[in-house]
Amino acid sequence: MTDSDRSALYQTPLYSLHEQARMVPFAGWQMPVQFSGITQEHRAVRDRVGMFDISHMGKFVLTGQRILEHLQRLVPSNLRGLQPGQAQYTVLLNAAGGILDDLIIYNQGSTETEGDRVFLIVNAATTASDRQWLLEHLDANQVTLTDQSQGTVLIAVQGPEAIATVQRYTETDLSTVGRYEHVTTSMFGASAFVARTGYTGEDGVEIMLDAQPGQTLWRSLLEAGVEPCGLGARDTLRLEAAMALYGQDVDAATTPLEAGLSWLVQLDQAGDFIGRSPLEEQKRHGVPRRLVGLRLTGRNIARTGYEVMHDGHVVGHVTSGTLSPTLGYPIALAYVPPSFAKPGQPLTVNIRGRHCEATVVKRPFYKRSPSS
Known part of the structure; x- marks a missing residue:
């Protein structure tokens, strides 16, 4: 790769802290593929704790009125019971029932100034297309989309010791945050979004911070002995857990019923949504x-x-x-x-x-x- 090719790639706010990593281009970003080695990093997550720079992921904040009702028309999962502090893994579908992306929807509740507030994490490779899809299908008079994909830090801390390790940096009792729940707390004097989600098959959290406190957290975790991990270990870990990789295991030509994601398709609860009819057909006649x-x-x-x-x-x-x-x-x-x-x-x-x-x-x- 030439210097001009590298300069065309985005860099996460943690890029300067990855001196020991082997970097590769990924979804338009310069990303660490490994630090000490894929096997060592993989085993650290399975046995103890490891951390990943996932700041390249797409991050959208939706504010306004009846946001979950608007999103309900875009996904096959029932969002009506999604309470503040809870999260839902689901998929965006096209008219043929194909998966445009898989994402996590976080309900952050309501405030008098913003109205409803919902946070979305989407795949890096589909950030631009997801943003366009959402803008086309959400009512701009009622929902405002803010793209925080660049400039913010997102760190995944994963493994059996993840919760105890991160607990050192916040006064919020993280043991009270259940699987697929989230909380806004404070770390290093800054606001921090902490979600008990991940992509490794282990317990852990994903933490979003502004750039400076995010860099402080990464350094602090390194000093605490947490293993830095790259895309290589992230791939072997998610594959052992049989978690789909968008663009490889699922794509716009794949329906969630074909991909083993039938638990996301709640036809009796989700109401009308884009792609419903083809999924009903597959339910009746079977998948190919x-x-x-x-x-x-x-x-x-x-x-x-x-x-x-x-x-x-x-x-x-x-x-x-x-x-x-x-x-x-x-x-x-x-x-x-x-x-x-x-x-x-x-x-x-x-x-x-x-x-x-x-x-x-x-x-x-x-x-x-x-x-x-």
Whole structure:
């Protein structure tokens, strides 16, 4: 990459603190792919605690009147019961029921000055298109969108020791913040948004701060011995937890029913929304393909785009694959017809001309123990 190419990429407010990281371009940003090494970072999150600079994620603040009612028309999940302090993972859909993006909606309640306040975190690669979609479909007379995607820090602290580690920096009792709940508190004399969410399959929080206190938090966590982690470990961790990566495992040509996200589609509660009719059709007649988990034999790693075979015929394609650092064997996600989606189904994956044995398994591949 040339210097001019690098200068065209955005830098997070933590960029100057990543001297030890190997940097790569990702979704228009310069991002750390690894610090000490992917396996070491992965294991730190599974065993102790690690942290990620995810400041590149899209961050929208919606203020105004009846915001959840407006958003309800854009997602298949029921938002009517989403209380202040709670969050909802869901998807934006196009008219064909395809996934434009997956996102988290945080209800921050109401104030006399702003009215309702809702915070959205979306994927970095779709920030601009999501913003345009929202502006086109929300009533500008009732809802104001503020884009905070640049200039703010977002740090994910993940692992069994995450809550105890972050607790040192705030007087708010984080143990009272449940899974998919959030709170606005204070850290280093500044306002901090703390959500008990993450993308690793472990317990943890995601923290949003302005640039200066965000840099202070990152330095403080480093001094406390928290392992800095890059995109590489983030990918292996989320894949073990069978969490979809937008643009790879799900996209605008994929419906949530095909992607194993049927729990987000609440047709009996969500009312009318964009993409409802195609999803109703798939509910009635079945989906043409399903996203499944695969366990491969030996050290055979299935990469994105590899063919999934049965009796010598191509029946699907791999979307994500890796050698699981936690489990010690190769895992993958792939789309196959429903007739091949049952756990225990034997398949093969074409890996550079070799047909390597694979078996459909239940997802997630890894699930943390309730006590951890």
